[in-house]
Structure formats: structure tokens, C-alpha cells
Amino acid sequence: MAMTMTHSQPALVARHLSRSFGTGEALARVLRDVSLELEPGQVLLLMGPSGSGKSTLLAVLSGLLRPDSGAVFVLGEDLWRMSERARERFRLRHFGFIFQGFNLFPALTASEQLEMVVRWGEGTSRREARRRVAGMLDQLGLGRRAGLRADQLSGGEKQRVAVGRALLKQPRFCFADEPTGSLDWSHGEQVIRLLHSAAHDRGAVLFLVGHDPRLVPYADRVLHLADGQLVAEPASASEEVSP
Ligand SMILES: Nc1ncnc2c1ncn2[C@@H]1O[C@H](COP(=O)(O)OP(=O)(O)O)[C@@H](O)[C@H]1O
Numbered sequence: 001m002a003m004t005m006t007h008s009q010p011a012l013v014a015r016h017l018s019r020s021f022g023t024g025e026a027l028a029r030v031l032r033d034v035s036l037e038l039e040p041g042q043v044l045l046l047m048g049p050s051g052s053g054k055s056t057l058l059a060v061l062s063g064l065l066r067p068d069s070g071a072v073f074v075l076g077e078d079l080w081r082m083s084e085r086a087r088e089r090f091r092l093r094h095f096g097f098i099f100q101g102f103n104l105f106p107a108l109t110a111s112e113q114l115e116m117v118v119r120w121g122e123g124t125s126r127r128e129a130r131r132r133v134a135g136m137l138d139q140l141g142l143g144r145r146a147g148l149r150a151d152q153l154s155g156g157e158k159q160r161v162a163v164g165r166a167l168l169k170q171p172r173f174c175f176a177d178e179p180t181g182s183l184d185w186s187h188g189e190q191v192i193r194l195l196h197s198a199a200h201d202r203g204a205v206l207f208l209v210g211h212d213p214r215l216v217p218y219a220d221r222v223l224h225l226a227d228g229q230l231v232a233e234p235a236s237a238s239e240e241v242s243p
């Protein structure tokens, strides 16, 4: 698996990112000179305590929150020097998002939430959209729930619909902020396997935020955010490798 990564150019390069919130006494320096490279096909797991800035970093890397300083290059393009419209288009085209809040349309069925993405984004025929959506819902274990509205689904089911919606576009990047946080592990694992194979099979980048240690085996790289900076896996975890 690691071999797919060795020859590739980084798909995303972040340089010297800083971001604070508030002013004066209340100033919180959440990101302090963070640099990072992500390669195609790579699953990066970002861990760290609540409030350490994981969601802030995800938002800065994915074009949702402007950094105070530093740059993010995605597929060679400087994300924060694009016009707002260009950045929006770039996001729609290349990025899939999965957040904890699902962001589903309550009145649409599970199928309809997904069909919408395929038909809008790509101008696919209804028949082809239905075929792809049915395949995705089956993979997510939601085949029999396809006709239910979002407000009739459980939290775990909604999250799986949100994952399907993000992956159907086949984005080059998937940003997932604690996607398994609200799921029991059997569903959480299903979600993480699907995200993992999206990255490995298609060469997409998965930027995954989470704190569950059961996610670690699905990651190619694990970084921790502490005091506004990225640190590699704790030394104790790599010591096991030595003979
Ligand atoms: N829009 C905002 N305005 C003010 N403070 C914020 C904002 N977003 C995040 N923060 C603060 O930045 C810190 C990091 O938040 P966040 O990135 O959400 O952390 P995490 O995702 O690791 O829990 C927290 O102290 C949070 O209160």
C-alpha cells in the first residue's frame, strides 16, 4: 500500500500557516506556523485534544477559513490567492466534505440526497445517477433505507448518507471532521473502510480528523496537533518497530 505514495508529487502543500481568534487578552493562537504535505492516495489522521485546532486546520486547508498568514497549494494552485468564486468552484470540483452535523436536506430521501450531487455536478442522466447511487448506498449498508427521508434516518444512517454524498463526486480530496464520532463502531468502521479505499484505490487524499484510536490502523500517517503545531506520532508508538 505504501508503494503507491513513494513516486508521487504532493497533492497539497501547506506552508507556515498561522491563524488566531480574538484580540488582546482574549487572543488565541490556534495554529502557529504549521507546514504540511499530503500525497495522492494518502490517509492522514489528525488527532489532538478538543480545542487544539483540528477543525481550524481542516478549514484552512480546504478553503473554508482564511489563514492569517501562510499559503496552501492544492494541485499546484495557491488556494488563498484565488478569487472567492474561483475558490468556491475549485472546492466543488475537487473537495468532498464530511462533518459531524450531516447537513442533509430533511425532506429528501437518502437516494435523492445523492442523486442530486451526481446530476448537478456532472450532468449525468437520471438512470445513470440512480445506478451509481444505488451502488453507493449498498456499499454503505443503506440499500434498504434508500427511500426514507433524512428525518426518518438514525444519526448513524445520516452520517453514512453524508459519506456517500461526499464520495460520489469522486473528489481528489476528502476532508472528514470526526466522521465516525456519532456512530457505533461497526458503522464507524464501515465508514472508515470506505473512506480508506476511496483514497487508496483512486489516489485521493483523505484528511481525517478523529480521536478514536481504532482509526489509527486505517491511516498512512498520524499527526497530532499540540500547542498550535503538528507533531508526529508519539515516540512510544514507533519504538515497537525496533528489533
Ligand atoms: N470562529 C471562531 N471564533 C473564535 N474562536 C474560535 C473559532 N473557531 C475556533 N475557535 C477556537 O479555536 C480553538 C480551536 O478550535 P477547533 O479548531 O474547533 O478545535 P478542535 O477541532 O481541535 O476541537 C478553540 O479554542 C476554539 O474555541
Ligand SMILES: [Mg+2]
Residues within 6 Å of the ligand: 054, 055, 056, 177
Ligand atoms: Mg473539531
